[in-house]
Amino acid sequence: MDIIKSVLHKFDRVKDLDYTEPKPALFFSKLIHTAAKELIENACKFSEKGTPICIRIFEDTTGRGIRISNHTMHTTAAALNKYRLFEQHHREVAEQQGLGIGLAITKLIASIHKGSIEFNEVEKESAVREISAELYLPNP
Numbered sequence: 001m002d003i004i005k006s007v008l009h010k011f012d013r014v015k016d017l018d019y020t021e022p023k024p025a026l027f028f029s030k031l032i033h034t035a036a037k038e039l040i041e042n043a044c045k046f047s048e049k050g051t052p053i054c055i056r057i058f059e060d061t062t063g064r065g066i067r068i069s070n071h072t073m074h075t076t077a078a079a080l081n082k083y084r085l086f087e088q089h090h091r092e093v094a095e096q097q098g099l100g101i102g103l104a105i106t107k108l109i110a111s112i113h114k115g116s117i118e119f120n121e122v123e124k125e126s127a128v129r130e131i132s133a134e135l136y137l138p139n140p
Contacts, residue, residue: 011044077121
């Protein structure tokens with residue numbers, strides 16, 4: 001929760017948080033905290049202030065994960081799933097400072113844990129789409 005709050009505070013998005021603490025609490029390694037931080041930062045950077053950023057931490061019979069959703073006009077789930085190192089999506093309308101390696105780091109961390117990151121999109125009629133990033137870690 002400290003990581004979530006620190007990132008949202010940094011981007012002045014604390015009021016946009018939609019989060020429910022999982023019961024019982026789930027614990028992740030420091031590397032997974034780093035991956036989650038990168039995904040939350042991207043959700044803040046590529047969505048408008050005042051739109052929700054939903055964070056769900058979950059566990060099922062095959063593993064556990066973190067799902068982060070935001071609303072954006074800047075990219076698509078398909079583009080994010082095809083991400084290449086040092087690439088910034090839709091740079092002409094949403095240029096960000098940095099090298100464009102956050103998502104690459106996140107994918108590497110997921111693979112170290114034999115997990116995955118997948119982007120999904122909720123189809124909408126407007127230009128604004130809801131994109132969710134799911135970091136999933138299978139049971140060992």
